[in-house]
Amino acid sequence: MPQPTPRKPTLYTVTADSLVAIDLNPRTRIRPRTKPRPDAGNRPPGPYRSLFTVSGTRAFTAGNLLARLPMGMFGVSAVVMIAGTRGSYALAGAVTATGLAATALVAPWTARLVDRYGQARVAVPATLLAALGSLALLLCVRADAPAWTLFACCAATATTPNLGGMSRARWAHLLRGDPKALHTANSFEQAVDELCFMLGPVLAAFLCGTFFPEAGTLAGVVLLVTGMLLFVAQRSTEPPADERAGRTTASLLRAPGIPPLLAVCLAMGMVFGAMEVVTIAFADAKGHRSAAGAMLGLQAAGSCAAGLLYGAVKQTGPARERYLWCIAAMTALLTLPLLAASLTGSLWLLAGALLVAGMATAPTMVTGMTLVQERTPEGRVNEGMTLAVTGLLGGIAAGSALGGRLAEHASATAGYGVPVAAAAVALMIALASSGRWNRSPRPAR
Structure with a gap:
């Protein structure tokens, strides 16, 4: 029985870019061997995965x-x-x-x-x-x-x-x-x-x-x-x-920087309350009231997606400066629903404008809550954030009433002027109060 031809040895050479195997058998060709890919499991987790590496965080979040x-x-x-x-x-x-x-x-x-x-x-x-x-x-x-x-x-x-x-x-x-x-x-x-x-x-x-x-x-x-x-x-x-x-008998309303933050929350609440009522009135005027829920859902979806993206991006500069830019962007983007409603009257364009406008909501709220946490005395964080939420609720109630009244007695299109004006008021308050939001030791109780 014929014996198989012995295979000639393989010579390995190392280059700067890759490892190349040179087979000395003339019947075979030179073939490169690429570097082994790094194990994907060794990559550091993303920012959101890292949050839930602490024991108990997944359970309390659920x-x-x-x-x-x-x-x-x-x-x-x-x-x-x-x-x-x-x-x-x-x-x-x-x-x-x-x-x-x-x-x-x-x-x-x-x-x-x-x-x-x-x-x-x-x-x-x-x-x-x-x-x-x-x-x-x-x-x-x-x-x-x-x-x-x-x-x-x-x-x-x-x-x-x-x-x-x-x-x-x-x-x-x-x-x-x-x-x-x-x-x-x-x-x-x-x-x-x-x-x-x-x-x-x-x-x-x-x-x-x-x-x-x-x-x-x-x-x-x-x-x-x-x-x-x-x-x-x-x-x-x-x-x-x-x-x-x-x-303690000291009210958080006296803490440095807290009153203007609550005033901004009140104006922001007016934005949300008026936007909801006016959008329903606009859709109703067009004979598609049932579409208002989907349109408002798009606004919330845009805010949700922007919030997740905003959390994954590395932030630079102090929170007070980012807050000003966020409110300014929200004020500018809120004019899109007003323009879409007044110039075209199209529900489709209005839905798209609400989606884009919603993308500025979450970054603004996230940065605002960060400032509230920074300015709240230690040990009273929950109380400080609850005051901010209370301001939002009060603004929502006022914005709903004002937006609904304007939509009823003027027009639904004119009603979109309420959230735009409220956002502009929030921006003016933030500009006038930004100096009070410099990071400093929390006030004593």
């Missing part, structure tokens, strides 16, 4: 997301439930406005108790009380109780803790000393806010329309309580309580 989703459900559910049984949108709007006003009054006190006694000790009973208020509202509507009972029940829901503020307080505690990671965390939380307020109304409308009018409220209560219990169960990530926070 619980907070479940509990925060109903915040976008309760308003729509209450309107559908009350208007469907009582036949009055005016009554439904008045009841939900009462709950909003009560929340603006009660939320800062609830936040102060959370800072003083801890999230688990305060948030659970406060959430249960709010859940009972929602269930009582449901029963009163079903039982055809007097109208005043609806107002009382809705006011009882004001004890709902500021879920976004508590989550941001945990990130601030876990990432203290790392401003880059904290910026990413704040961007993530803002994207979660936009996601909840984008999906919440859609989910509520689906449940109320598919099953029964009270289904949205009932599902919201279950999600709120379940999510809150999961959130507070993660004790390892909870910021420590500071009993001095609740005993």
Whole structure:
């Protein structure tokens, strides 16, 4: 049996660029061997993956997301439930406005108790009380109780803790000393806010329309309580309580830089409230009122995407300077819906303009919350962010009323002047107050 021809040895030479194997057998060709590719598993994780390498962060984020989703459900559910049984949108709007006003009054006190006694000790009973208020509202509507009972029940829901503020307080505690990671965390939380307020109304409308009018409220209560219990169960990530926070008589309204920030939040709230009402009025005037939800959803989607992108980009310069640029960009982009509505009257162009305008919302809110955290005394972070949210709620209520009145008595197109003007006011306040936002040691309690 013939023996196989022995293969000639291979000579390896190293060059500057690659490793080349030269086979001395003349019947074969020279073939390059490229450098081995680095293992993809050795690459450093991205900014958002790095956030969740800390133990407990995924669990508290999941619980907070479940509990925060109903915040976008309760308003729509209450309107559908009350208007469907009582036949009055005016009554439904008045009841939900009462709950909003009560929340603006009660939320800062609830936040102060959370800072003083801890999230688990305060948030659970406060959430249960709010859940009972929602269930009582449901029963009163079903039982055809007097109208005043609806107002009382809705006011009882004001004890709902500021879920976004508590989550941001945990990130601030876990990432203290790392401003880059904290910026990413704040961007993530803002994207979660936009996601909840984008999906919440859609989910509520689906449940109320598919099953029964009270289904949205009932599902919201279950999600709120379940999510809150999961959130507070993660004790390892909870910021420590500071009993001095609740005993101090000094108001955060006196902290340097806080009043103008709250004024900006009030103006920003007017932007959001007016934009929502005017967009609904504009779509209704064009005979496509049902399209308003999708158009507002595009605005929220743009803000959500921009928030995630903003958190992944490395930031340069102090937050106060970025805040000015963000508000200026938002003011400029908000003119696009006004131009689209006035010049063309096209719902498609208006939807695209709202998508672009929404992209400036999240970066502005993220930077504003960063400034609030910087200017809030240590140990009262949750209270400071709750005050900012309260300012937003007050602005939303005022913007809704003003935008709706202008859209009704003038035109829906003219109503878009309200968010543009409110954004311009926010920019002027920020320009006049930027000197007070220089980073300095937090004021003493």
